[in-house]
Amino acid sequence: MRGLMQDWPLLIHKVIDYAANEHPKRPVVSRSVEGPMHRTNYAEVRERALKVAKRLEMDGIRLGDRVATLAWNTWRHLETWYGITGIGAIYHTVNPRLFEDQIVFIMSHAEDRLLFLDLTFVPLVEKIASRIPSVERFVVLTDGAHMPETSLRNAVAYEDWLAEADSDFAWLTLDETTAAGLCYTSGTTGEPKGVLYSHRSNVLHAMMTVMPDAFGLSTRDVVMPVVPLFHANSWSLAFAAPMAGSSLVMPGPKLDGASIYEILNAEKVTFTAAVPTIWFSLLQHLDAHAGQLPHLTRVGIGGSACPRAVIEAFEKRFGVQVLHAWGMTEMSPVGSICSIKPDIQTEDYDRLLDVKVTQGYAPFGVEWKITDDNGRKLPHDGKTFGRLKVRGTAVVRRYFRREDEEILDEEGFFDTGDVATLDENGYMRITDRSKDVIKSGGEWISSIELENLAVGHPDVAEAAVIGVHHPKWDERPILILVPKPGREPKKEDVLEFLRPRIAKWWMPDDVIVVPDIPHTATGKIQKTALRDRFRDYQLPTVA
Amino acid sequence: MRGLMQDWPLLIHKVIDYAANEHPKRPVVSRSVEGPMHRTNYAEVRERALKVAKRLEMDGIRLGDRVATLAWNTWRHLETWYGITGIGAIYHTVNPRLFEDQIVFIMSHAEDRLLFLDLTFVPLVEKIASRIPSVERFVVLTDGAHMPETSLRNAVAYEDWLAEADSDFAWLTLDETTAAGLCYTSGTTGEPKGVLYSHRSNVLHAMMTVMPDAFGLSTRDVVMPVVPLFHANSWSLAFAAPMAGSSLVMPGPKLDGASIYEILNAEKVTFTAAVPTIWFSLLQHLDAHAGQLPHLTRVGIGGSACPRAVIEAFEKRFGVQVLHAWGMTEMSPVGSICSIKPDIQTEDYDRLLDVKVTQGYAPFGVEWKITDDNGRKLPHDGKTFGRLKVRGTAVVRRYFRREDEEILDEEGFFDTGDVATLDENGYMRITDRSKDVIKSGGEWISSIELENLAVGHPDVAEAAVIGVHHPKWDERPILILVPKPGREPKKEDVLEFLRPRIAKWWMPDDVIVVPDIPHTATGKIQKTALRDRFRDYQLPTVA
Numbered sequence A, B: 001m002r003g004l005m006q007d008w009p010l011l012i013h014k015v016i017d018y019a020a021n022e023h024p025k026r027p028v029v030s031r032s033v034e035g036p037m038h039r040t041n042y043a044e045v046r047e048r049a050l051k052v053a054k055r056l057e058m059d060g061i062r063l064g065d066r067v068a069t070l071a072w073n074t075w076r077h078l079e080t081w082y083g084i085t086g087i088g089a090i091y092h093t094v095n096p097r098l099f100e101d102q103i104v105f106i107m108s109h110a111e112d113r114l115l116f117l118d119l120t121f122v123p124l125v126e127k128i129a130s131r132i133p134s135v136e137r138f139v140v141l142t143d144g145a146h147m148p149e150t151s152l153r154n155a156v157a158y159e160d161w162l163a164e165a166d167s168d169f170a171w172l173t174l175d176e177t178t179a180a181g182l183c184y185t186s187g188t189t190g191e192p193k194g195v196l197y198s199h200r201s202n203v204l205h206a207m208m209t210v211m212p213d214a215f216g217l218s219t220r221d222v223v224m225p226v227v228p229l230f231h232a233n234s235w236s237l238a239f240a241a242p243m244a245g246s247s248l249v250m251p252g253p254k255l256d257g258a259s260i261y262e263i264l265n266a267e268k269v270t271f272t273a274a275v276p277t278i279w280f281s282l283l284q285h286l287d288a289h290a291g292q293l294p295h296l297t298r299v300g301i302g303g304s305a306c307p308r309a310v311i312e313a314f315e316k317r318f319g320v321q322v323l324h325a326w327g328m329t330e331m332s333p334v335g336s337i338c339s340i341k342p343d344i345q346t347e348d349y350d351r352l353l354d355v356k357v358t359q360g361y362a363p364f365g366v367e368w369k370i371t372d373d374n375g376r377k378l379p380h381d382g383k384t385f386g387r388l389k390v391r392g393t394a395v396v397r398r399y400f401r402r403e404d405e406e407i408l409d410e411e412g413f414f415d416t417g418d419v420a421t422l423d424e425n426g427y428m429r430i431t432d433r434s435k436d437v438i439k440s441g442g443e444w445i446s447s448i449e450l451e452n453l454a455v456g457h458p459d460v461a462e463a464a465v466i467g468v469h470h471p472k473w474d475e476r477p478i479l480i481l482v483p484k485p486g487r488e489p490k491k492e493d494v495l496e497f498l499r500p501r502i503a504k505w506w507m508p509d510d511v512i513v514v515p516d517i518p519h520t521a522t523g524k525i526q527k528t529a530l531r532d533r534f535r536d537y538q539l540p541t542v543a
């Protein structure tokens, strides 16, 4: 027997409709690419998104077509998402930090028909335009006055283009499983793979992230997604903030410490989120300028493991709660958030920190397990490492245009490619990517744990641990360091620093100081490149 | 094009599975019907719910069958819900405060096959058992030691019955639109009508109520649903609390002021919810015993309008935030919650109270409009009254076994039967039931507003306003009062109290003091009965 409740499909337009109805005047503030701050609100964003929808139809864009964006976080980028999905087309966010060849690869793979791009990226796109022939039109996210001369096909300034439509338009009525967004993984471990989000998965994922123990967004929050819209849906904030009626602050192209600091305080941001590297810069800026964060109450940190020192700095020195989160493009992206269960509440901040460095626990909508290589479930003892596998309402089923490739196990779980422990309170700790795991004498060593400890050393800016071949132990870890400006970390000194903190056999066999470490387009350490660089390296511990 | 995300149906068992996985030891504390306090947790509730499911199958209960409950809020009642829905059967909560004839009517209408009942209700059910022949078995929610002699067919003590099954059982895999629960409306305005919830509507509704600006539940909350499970899903708390990982406190059969006070403090409840009458008793108890509420932070109040004096008492004297909510059985039930948008934030508590007495605004998942009798939309000016119509993810489409009766308008909105205003900030104020509206000289007078003002008078315990025929004005309001114990409110005195607070033409034409006012099974004033009682009444203002 079926229930007799209304059929109210979980469509993305419901989110902006809701915000425009219940929170019409709530501010949406952006640092524009042209320079000045720009102020709008949800009612206007919806109005203009309706125009985008109508205007896209005039350009022949239809249900299922991919429309790419290559843009910073601004109100215009936001409007395009709601406009694109409002006609059943698919926003495809392209990460401008990818290599040109990668951008050409994913845009060709997706067969994008139209590209919305920021002024910043006109030169880049001009270079590759001939290699992405599927794109029929290039819409530059600016107004006529700022429109540059360009060779791009059918190029037009967004504001001029938009002015050709009015907002007298009705969102398409769609099945909620209709594709809505496309995002390729960072390509840290290989070729980027496309994840095709549905309206339903995006809306449910936003509902999940709004909850009190997730990001906990309310109408009284001012939310700044520093994490870009092109980085895994900006962790849902472009949906979650309007759904919660929170105000939005979009930082535009300026993501350095000084600019982030300025906008956090000027706009009284209460919640923000980004990868650790952003926060390293902010904390350095705060140090150098005796800065304070009087308005900020919470910061979401994820994408890479957040070092203990960063959590401690935010919480103790600035009174800002850190929500350490883990996720991946394939999970829309949120997979876990580290909020404090009553089970672990304690007056002892150091013990609390032991938990806060973990990636947290699963919100409602995410199920997980850790298994060995044969798929057998492993104990939740906080020690045993296993492959982390997930199932849920916003988790990938197949990759785009690789639909015949099965990626779920018999129970329907997706292998995250991460290796993790789970403790008795449900807190999960990522110890490695499975491709980066170091196996020494048959036992695993966590490169992430070593790296996080190493960056606690006062001279160290960044650390990477990789395994190198050892005739007896199979693999041994070496520690590669980037010094803080003006510092010269010494091998023995760093090892002394680590010694009391780790098991003896985890001690790196060597410490190597380098000027820089290669990163992916989402700011992650690119271990494949690092291993390539150290291919001919000889361990000092091997005769 | 369809998205490529996992198919993760929104089934009720996912909620208890989640709680048992992520929050296994979180306490579920109940005042048992037998007397003592009982302590369990989510892992055990799930384990026993699996047994319920298996045991129901042994009794031949199948997909789509209705299984009734006539019970207080306890862990056993909770287990039955998850067990029943876990095999695709339908929990049908019966309100024991209904008249016997009404109980017979709804149980016959639903054709319930099995009844779980508390000890309290054995005598009641024995009286009507012969009139509900569809019920094949009566399971008394107690253990063998407390099982009474009874004539009920196939009667068995729940614990004995449960012991015949183990928990080696897998929840049925169901389509998420499968019917899960059945609840009849209170019958305030006529015959009770059955609302058939689906798994999907219940899960989405719980996600909505967990959000920060709704009930805002977290793992650090201790949630006590005083509102019974048989009253519109206990406002979702039996789903929302495990979904949020909150602890649950179930008050059992004792809902008087003293008992509620005791359990609130003994169990350190942080969030509770019920209809206004419960809070009248609690506040009286607090007054009489100089009580304090050191743990409680929020109280949800709805089901009837919450008077200003109650909100003020909780907030000013006890430091407990009131969340005034409106809803109905047909909405699962939450339709609006009054939390504070930044638009209305102010230092002036009296101005804030003006907003807090409204029923609040719609959460994501609820859409509404106010219209005139011809369906034309009315302005959101905070003054114009109109029929309130709703659409949403957990709103009724048809009534059970009245499926050929269309109850939605052309836009898919359901007429709530309530009359309301909407202001420019989106706050909604219920002024009346459409059946209770008083029309004087062509203009509407809000009976609810008059009642709420009248109970602000120090001598008045309860107030009801009804319209009576007037030859010139068509209808005029009269005010019917129940005095506080030992007080004797005087007509002129009460009118003097009202005079500065309302428009002149709203002044009641008479004030009548009565010893009591008739209520429905959910504690609402039964205006139909009151109008019957005053059928032959003559207005003093008519010659």
Ligand SMILES: Nc1ncnc2c1ncn2[C@@H]1O[C@H](COP(=O)(O)OP(=O)(O)OP(=O)(O)O)[C@@H](O)[C@H]1O
Pocket: A185, A186, A187, A188, A189, A190, A191, A192, A193, A232, A301, A302, A303, A304, A305, A306, A324, A325, A326, A327, A328, A329, A330, A359, A416, A417, A418, A430, A432, A433, A520, A522, A524
């Ligand atoms: N809090 C965190 N701690 C540790 N690792 C994290 C955290 N958050 C995310 N990660 C890492 O980031 C990964 C997800 O990154 P993303 O989806 O951007 O692509 P990628 O995995 O880097 O690229 P590809 O899958 O193409 O190799 C996770 O699988 C995990 O390894």
Ligand SMILES: Nc1ncnc2c1ncn2[C@@H]1O[C@H](COP(=O)(O)OP(=O)(O)OP(=O)(O)O)[C@@H](O)[C@H]1O
Pocket: B185, B186, B187, B188, B189, B190, B191, B192, B193, B232, B301, B302, B303, B304, B305, B306, B324, B325, B326, B327, B328, B329, B330, B359, B416, B417, B418, B430, B432, B433, B520, B522, B524
């Ligand atoms: N906060 C509130 N303020 C005013 N009225 C409220 C509030 N909350 C609920 N109500 C009233 O309660 C009604 C819903 O009650 P319920 O679903 O229990 O059945 P009923 O409407 O009393 O019964 P029936 O529909 O059978 O006549 C709403 O339509 C509204 O009139």
Ligand SMILES: [Mg+2]
Pocket: A185, A186, A328, A416, A417
């Ligand atoms: Mg990956």
Ligand SMILES: [Mg+2]
Pocket: B185, B186, B328, B416, B417
């Ligand atoms: Mg009703």
